[in-house]
Every structure is written in C-alpha cells, then in structure tokens.
Amino acid sequence: MPVATFSLVALDCPDPEALAGFYAGLLGGEVQKYNDIWCDLRTPDGIRIGFQRAPGLRPPSWPRADDNAQQLHLDLTVSDMEAAQERALALGARPLDLDDDGGERNFRVYADPAGHPFCLCRT
Template identity: 45%
Template sequence: RIAFRRDVNATPPSWPRPENSLQAHVEFMVDDLDAAERRIVSLGGRPIETRDAVGPHEERGYSDPAGHSFTVRLVPPTAPKQG
C-alpha cells in the first residue's frame, strides 16, 4: 500500500543540496516506454535528460510539475524457457 497527501507548504526539491531535499525516488515498471512517456507528458510531467544514464535497464527520467523526479523502467520481456 502506498499513500500520498498534498502539502500546501511544500517547496520544490533541492536535490542534491541537503536543505529541503527530503524525498523518495520512485521507479515505475512499464511494458511500453513510448506510451508511458506520452501519458506522463499529457499529465504535466517533463522529461529529464538521461542520455548518458548507465545501467542494465532501459529507463527514462521525468519530473512531475512540482519538480520531483521519478523513473520509468522497461520491464524485461519474459520468454518461455527452452528445452
């Protein structure tokens, strides 16, 4: 279970500066990155430049309208075992 609440006194995050940087990083798993990006942008999200991101997974970074970052990661396909 996960819950959210609106904080009317919230200020945009200052990551990586230590003041006002208390936040959690969220990763969403999807099976279609392009469709997810269209939906995110339609809801006010903004792509974050991640061209040089390293790692074993295909993923894209975004920020919500308030500036909080999150990642959308492609779910690796699962193929039936052979043999």
C-alpha cells in the same frame, strides 16, 4: 520475522486530488478523496499511494543533493517506453533526464506536476 507490513507511500503536494489524478492516469486505479488534506490512489495491482496537502512544499532537486535534496523517487515499470513517455508528458510530467544512451540505460527520469522525481523503467 517481520513485525510490520507495507501499507503505502505518501507524497506531500500542494493539491492532493490533482496529483492523485496524475498517478491514476499513469497507473490506473481509483482515487478516494477523504478531505481537503488527503487522497489515496489504489492501483489495480493493489498498490496504495497517499497524497497529503503540504502548502509550503518545495519540490526536491534532481539530481544534485543540496538543502532541498531528492527525498525519494518512484520507479514505474513500463513495457513500451515511448508510449509511456507520451502519456506521462500529456498528463503533465516534466522531463528531467531523457538520455537513455540509445536504449542502453533502462530508465528515463521525470518530475510529476508537484516536482517529485520518478523514473519510467523498461521491463
């Protein structure tokens, strides 16, 4: 029997409002700014992502593990990979690994504007 329910994923970043806006552009939803340290994004499907100011943040490295290894990544499901990629790049994503082996691999990897890796995954 579970003793907890999932509430949110929180991402450290230099600018919470800007990064919340980036993910709102990808996922839709409403950004709520609580103060200069914290913003939330509530997506249309009920997911909640928190964004917390971390002035000295060093973005995680991808793909290798070193002293600043990837702490987490987000998988975002898309039905149209090309349209999703175009939108992500326009919003400020940086490509990390776009080689999907001619469609054989069902994901591509990007970094958000704060450097967190995320994947666009085909349905």
